[in-house]
Amino acid sequence: MDPSDFKKLGLALGFSNAQLNRFKEDNTGSTMLASYKMLCEWLKTVSNAEARDILSDKLRGVNLVQLADSVQKAHVGDHITSLTKEEVQRVITDIQTYYRIHHCQIQADPLNSELLIQFDRIFTNLTLMEEDKGTKNKTPLLYKDLLKTKVNGIYPKRLLVEGEGGVGKTTLCAKIAWDWIHKTGYNEFRLVLLVLLREAGNQTVGQIVKSYLPDDNPVTDKQLDKYFLSNQNDVLLVLDGLDEFAHDVESFHQIALITFNRLFMSGKVLITSRRWRSGEIRKNASLRKAYAFIAVEGFSAKNLSSYIEKFFHPDKTSSEDLDQFISSNDVIRENMAPYPIYTAMLCIMWKEFDGERRVAMSKLQTFSQLFSEMVNFLVDHCLSKLDISSNNVDGEMERKRKEILFHLTNIGCLALQGLRERRLVFTEGEFQNFPGSVDIGCKVGVLTKQTQIFSLRTRRQHSQYAAPSVQFPHKLFQEYLSGMYLASLYNSNRSEYDWLMKGIIGNAREYRELLYFTVAQQKEVGLDVISQLTERRQSWLVDFIVDVAYESQDKGVAKAVADHLSTSSSKTLEITEEMQAHTVSGHISIIQYRQVDNMVISRSCGRTASEDLAEFICSSPTPKSIKIQKDRDDSAPISMHDVFYSVLAGKTHDSKVG
Template identity: 25%
Template structure:
């Protein structure tokens, strides 16, 4: 066995032991084999985009499963590198399974089942390339690719000999014997989650230039990237949904899976979002809780916001029962508003942390930020609030490498999924808009007004619209929509139309939305105009829709 194999074996072992199973988001005691959980997530190869599609090419373009699946050509994972493809861009909306896709690849490779033409596969998650895990060095020395790969792809620190071999393999001494280097595939996961860190930019540029590469991202801010092919992960097929639901419930719960499938098929709106893996898991988790099936099946309009709201309620009930010793029978007598009120203190703190981290484009919740927000609420006993932060179940502590510590106050944190951070950031905005006397009220309005076309915040604004539709405050709703429809405005039109469509869709049938009927009429005309003239259509005038 050569030095290369001695180095690659620990990577294979790390992948097999660490990533061979997938934990459920809200019940981490239960997990599944990556083989079972993956269930053939469909990956499709994009056709040449027409000018109309280019105008709409963003996360907002994905409205229904059928639209995506019906216009693309399926491609098997095993065929990704056919036709001499070397560099692949894989796009997918929030929660669609991009990280699961990467996890599946590294585990299948480590088990000798996939991509054996590569001697090694290195999985780098961009959310972890930040100034928290990689702070700026005092001497301005640059981080090397070797340091990052050692931190991200090995369970333990390497010996000096191991580091030398790794450095050689990564090509930092490529000039010597470039032709003898083994072929390495680099998985760069979450381009949309990349933080802006000047001292890491050279390192990131080096990663982006790797010859054999798969880059995953939400479908925005990728137009300037040059790749051999573009793929899209579209989520579950109809058959996948049936298999997933049947596998989710144990063998002694066949009625639950049957009842849930019947309900899903009877509700096109919820069946549509059920093709998104993370959403389907949340639906199953809530439905599977004893005596909580009505939490999903009640109501006529099911949106992503209602699904996340119900799962937060479910997590709060579990938290109150498990960590606050509340009697389950007593909790069952309480409605959603009472449960949320009982947990409002910690939920508001989580919202503030989520929003302020997103403002800084940070997915890692810096311990300084967390400590500051905790002390605002509990200046003398932040540790008690920190326990609540972790026990609710949407935030986890991050420990890495030699920085590991048992002291929670010394750790950084992260949300179990980016979409939960976006949901809580939206919850923060709603809370701020309800109180014009708060110092941050004007700042929140300006944020909505000037960041509304920033694709990083698209789901935040979508959630905000959904939450406001269930809020009694008319003034709060009107303030949000006034900010959304005020200048600056998209001069051409498509980006603004996308945003309004997403927000109206999430608001359901809320007729309180200012000029709702006029917006729907305007959207219909715009779509008709775009369909009739995909190249030269002019934007429709929106003077009549300007806020008063």
């Protein structure tokens, strides 16, 4: 139906104006979703045997004769003209052109929007792991076998690719599009449809794909929807960023129905998500059977070196120097370097830094510190382009810096609102309360502005589609600026801070990175967040609290967590194989303040972790015992750095270990 027919049919079916308005409001203004919900409610009032006849009569009564006939014959959609072979080929060509421009060029340097690198020049393979269902076991998976993973002997129609923010999920999707374009992969599909869920809104797949086509392509969004639903075996649907999708997966949104395996059930779907959101799929018994689960774990050591070499090409000296620097700093190597976005930031700063600033890089330990250094670097770069006198009269440079940081905090206000609404795309109009902030954000590099070209018909129906959109280069930038703003409220508007933090703590998994970046801003905020987290007393929160405390890098916060663990948790510290390197670093950072009677190490550790653990073992009255072993094979010791054994050997006489 056209949107104008919604009210006519609704009244004919016996709904009131108020009810129809509520259907629209509850479905964020989408006529399609409102119609779907309305019909579902109406079906509850009639018998199944009579429903088709009654609905057909009502449709004829409001002059929707062709649709009434389709309903009567059970051939709904037949009135939509099917695409010809020529039209399908034109759509494929236009989509591939769109992908080449928007997905297969990488802006490796956020300071230079004109420097776009062809995808294959910088892409580096990521580490993929396939999950054995019902266990914690994971086995390596080659990229070329991504769609060949079997569940109970068959190839599943649904694949969920999970990974933390910045680990390379979107890049993996771009790789799929690149290979399809160049016929080096996914040749079994006539059409690969890549959808960024952050930009989906209330649109159908057909409406989204229509926005990829030039204005002179007359194919309609309804024809596109009909094609991909009618030719499911010929289409691979790639949905990137379930965690950035504003709708519940159990809603009536078309993409939600696909995700929940209620629509496009014969078609192949690959969905990416951060782990907190993928729980909506994992907790559903039916969906667990339909999905294969794959983890993206970022760069291996070998692939890390390859990425750095590609980034600096042909400057071999710089690439070798940075590679050596990362190799010698296991905190950076294990906590940051596996994540492509953090590696890119390290490359950018290494390229621009020298002397003291490179020394400062060597002291980085947390994600928050790296982002802080990156944002300061971007601000400095922005200031260097301003017309400020060389003698910096009356502290003009410092005033400009404070002005830029003020604008970034303002941007953080809207960024946080977007996170709470699971929305990452904004219009310029939404920044009207913060004059100048969009321009400053774009100059610094924490915002990008673009105007999407939609068809003339779409622009007429939805005037807001013609407005420029404002986005962050990555969701992590949105989370960092949100953290700046949230921490600023602690002193400026405590009641607002308390209200916001209550909801954030209640959804801690979803807001993991936001909490990281917030506690890093000031000690008082870190103590407050830790206090609220420890009040929840949930077992899974132990490592989470340790991670948050580590990001704060404050001794008082570390001691508060240690006191909590000493009184509420086991006196045994287990460093397990499943622990992220970040969590291991967190436990080690608070261990000196915590009572630990026994220690079990079943995970290999780098130089810094090995040295710190050895120093603690030798200098502390605890632990009473220490065991180093693999989780599943006591006879095969795990690997510690040589410094671990040299410290133990040098201080054996001081050790209190029994």
